[in-house]
Amino acid sequence: MSALNKKNSSNRSQTEPAFVRWLLIAIAMSFLTLFLALPLAAVFGQAFEKGLTVYLDAIREPDTLSSIKLTLITAAVTVPLNLFFGVTAAWAIAKFSFPGKNLLITLIDLPFSVSPVISGFIYVLIFGLQGWLGPWLQEHDIKIVFAVPGIILATLFVTFPFVARELIPLMEAQGKEEEEAALVLGATGLQTFFLVTLPNVKWGIIYGVILCNARAMGEFGAVSVVSGHIRGMTNTVPLHVEILYNEYNYSAAFAVASLLAFLALITLAVKSVAEWKVRQQFENN
DSSP states (O other): OOHHHHHHHHHHHHHSOHHHHHHHHHHHHHHHIIIIIHHHHHHHHHHTTTOHHHHHHHHHSHHHHHHHHHHHHHHHHHHHHHHHHHHHHHHHHHHOOOTTHHHHHHHHHHHHHSOHHHHHHHHHHHHSTTSSSHHHHHHTTOOOTTSHHHHHHHHHHHHTHHHHHHHHHHHHHHOSHHHHHHHHTTOOHHHHIIIIIHHHTHHHHHHHHHHHHHHHHHOOHHHHHHHTTOTTTTOOHHHHHHHHHHTTOHHHHHHHHHHHHHHHHHHHHHHHHHHHHHHHHHHHO
16 A cells, blocks of 8 residues: 555544544444453353362363364374465465466365365265275275364365465465566575575465464364264364263363363464564565
8 A cells, every 4th residue: 555545544534523433443342342252251261160170170081181182183284284285376376377277266265165064074975984985995994984084184174275365365466576586596496485485475374374273173063074973082172062061061161162262362362463464565565
């Protein structure tokens, strides 16, 4: 935005009546309080309602620790894979022209338009006992659905757009001039990528990874379909919270849920910093 546009925008904001500005602020703060602050306060309040001892006992319970471990394993596998795919896809889309480019962009957006539950059912239809590959997998004693590989595949599907979607507009806004200059000066393709391209988009990568990790740890719909809800084996943290709540074990359910709420707060804080850095890069370009 040019200095003139910024000045005009500032002048327009100053012409708005004071009561309009305060009304808009009051509406925004009311929504934040109702849909963000109050739910978070309720989660942490219920989690610690019976004291710290009960809270810690719920966290240390074997099934809870198993769900935490599985959630961390799922995120540890899916996030690096999504990072590799996201950087590769964004680099190809932003820097090159090739047949099928628009199709690739459409496929990247596909998980945003497909219900997570439907994506889970797709994996059941492919890898389940009655699925396309089910008999072959059973014959070779390979378990995908109702096992850890199915959970990872389902999570991978619902999270793979996040990194790519953050990097594509950033790389497109930066253009190709710096890369072309590096190549003219004798740099190889890999040197150009690691020394020019990556440093320019590092905050976009961090932003995408944060969102991807948060979704991977908090995914419920797709994982619920393919997990089988085997307690202590295929339950992630969100699924374990559901089981505890359905068993009327509210203190333990909210205690475990508070872990996800705490993750959300950390994600929000780091996301704000990364978003600010990305916005600065856009303005500088």
